[in-house]
Amino acid sequence: MANSEVIDKIKSFGMTNQMISEDLISIERQYSVQLGHLPITSEAVEQEYYPQLDAAARAEGAAMARHYEVFYSLERSIRTLVDDTLTTDQNTSEWWESGKIPEAIRTEVTQRIKKELDAGVSRRSQNELDYTTFGELAVIITSNWNLFGSxxxxxxxxxxVFASLNALRNPIAHCCPLAEDEELRLRLTVRDWFRLMEK
Incomplete structure (x- = not known):
């Protein structure tokens, strides 16, 4: 058999397999069955495994999700404020090594980055500030009060306010429910945070 005939047969085999695969995908979609040709989505995984979780824990998780969202948004906005303020002061985004960050925090961040890399997972960020803890953000702000005082x-x-937020953050970050009083305290403390910026 000539070389070109072998290549044609391989192409024909590949095309036939592709057509069969497309037909199977069509059948999976049309009849909502899994034949192994559609990628398993996170939704499919949720439908298979999520119902096995305790209903009370799922309800608690749904209630706690809004508190997590508040904290996530607040912490991200604080990081942005710190980054923007130090970038403006230094006239560069390369301010991490400029002496504005306490040495102990820089050392801790270096160790966290190394630990993440050694674990073989993707780096969460290329910005060192994203490796600081909530409490360390407070230290960065207070140790640069000449910039943040305005x-x-x-x-x-x-x-x-930072101490209160840090205490409230712990149950949220460690998957424990917030007591009703603490939910109210969280709302009030977030308001206090924004009042700090009112002159």
Whole structure:
């Protein structure tokens, strides 16, 4: 058999397989069955495994999701505020090594990045600030009060609000329900955070 005939037969075999695969995908979609040709989506995984989780825990998780969303958004906005303020002051986005970040925090961040890389997972960010803890963000702000004092109206109040937010953050970050009083305290503390920026 000539070389060109072998190549034609391989192409024909490949095309036939492709057509069969497309037909199977069509059948899977039309009849909502799994024949192994559609990629398994996270929705399919949820439908298969999520019902096996305790109903009370699922309901609790749904209730806690809104608190997580508040904290996620708040922490991200604080990081952005710190980044923008230090970038403006240094006139560059390369401010991490400029002496504005306490040495102990820079050392901790370096260790966290190394630990992540050694675990063989993707780096969560190329920005070192994303590796700081919530408490470390407070230290960065207060240790650069000459820059942040024009944004916030009281250093002492800022420290109190950060301490309160950090205490409220723990149950949310460690998958424990917030008591009703603590839900109210969270709402009030978030309001206090924004009041800190009112002059």
């Amino acid at each position: 944004i916030f109206n009281s250093k002492k109040a800022l420290e109190k």
